[in-house]
Amino acid sequence: MIDWARLQGVYGPAQDVPALLKAAGTGADDAWSELxxxxxxxxxxxxxxxxALPALASLAQHTDRAVRHPAIELAGEIVGAALRExxxxxxxxxLQRPLALLSAAADGWLSERPADYRTSFRAKLALDGFPVLSDALDDFVDFCVEVRCPGCSDKVGIVIGDxxxxxxxxxxxxxDVHPIPLRPAVPDDLLGIARRLHHAAVRDDQPRLAWGLRHVFGGAECGACGAIFSPASALETRRAAGGGAVHRVPE
Structure with a gap:
């Protein structure tokens, strides 16, 4: 049994959270705003x-879209923030089962092709353990991030877009000095979470997103030492110093 009064919310004790979660289950906008x-x-x-993640996982199974969607989105932001911290x-x-339920609910929501697909996909990325990529994700028109080469620790710019x-x-x-073309992954060679994320983008008729993910989960070459590494894996190592677990993306 959670003693909510002993837990800290953003602005103080969280004793009101259970009542807010209950009200949010009715689709009340004010309850979601307060949560x-x-x-x-x-x-x-x-x-x-x-x-609150187990309760949000339960709300994410709701048949009412006005409950399911905000539960997935809020949970994605909480998980992403927690992993980065x-x-x-x-x-x-x-939390293993709630996180698995939330990831599955996010996938189901994406399959309905919501109008804010990219925002929902960012929630899915965070729930699947890619919070830094979730933050950096755009429409792959001008995707540009800086990572550390795992071979020599030099800063390497990764550009994906027009x-x-x-x-x-x-x-x-x-x-950009001495640009080296990225090596996009072959879809059939993707494994695990990377494969499922790419599959969702293809399934949901998001070709630009699927194309960008192939490059993110593919290979990049360091111009300083020649090391080949996964941009997604290098990007997520930004949070390793904070003690969070890091997904190792197959290269």
């Missing part, structure tokens, strides 16, 4: 947010 305010704020979460979610036994798909060493004055 967002108490459990997540500007990319950060709290112990009450993590404690280094909170131990993935190894927590009592300006090209390449890795480069970035210079303040010269721009």
């Amino acid at each position: 967002w305010a108490q459990l997540w704020h500007q990319g950060n979460t709290c112990e009450a947010g993590i404690a 280094g909170r131990p979610l993935e190894g927590t036994e009592e 300006f090209g798909c390449y890795s480069s060493i970035r210079d303040w004055d010269l721009g």
Whole structure:
């Protein structure tokens, strides 16, 4: 039994959260607004947010779209924030089933092709353990991130979009120096979560997203040392210093 009064929300004790969760189950917009305010704020979460994940997983199974959608979206933001903050979610036994239910619910929601598909896909990424990619994801028109090469630790720019798909060493004055084409993954070679995410994009008629994911989960070459690495894996190692578990993406 959770003692909510002893848990901290964003702005103080979380004793009101159970009542808000119950009201949110009726689709009440004001309850959802208050839950967002108490459990997540500007990319950060709290112990009450993590404690609310099992309840949000239950709400994510609701037949009413007005309940299911905000439950998935809020849970995605909470999980993403918690992983970036280094909170131990993935190894927590009592959260394994709720997280699995939330991931499945997000996949089901995506299969309905919601109008805000990209926002919902970002929630799916966070729930599947890719919170940094979730934050960085755009429409792959001008996707540009900087990662550390796992071989030499130099900074490597990763560009995916209308300006090209390449890795480069970035210079303040010269721009992208010695761009090297990315090596997009062959869909049949993708494994595990990467394969399922790509499959969802193809299934839901999101060709640009599927194309971008092939590059994110493919290979990049470091112009400094020649190491080949997965951009997605390198991107997620940003949160390793905080103690959070990191998915190792097959290369």
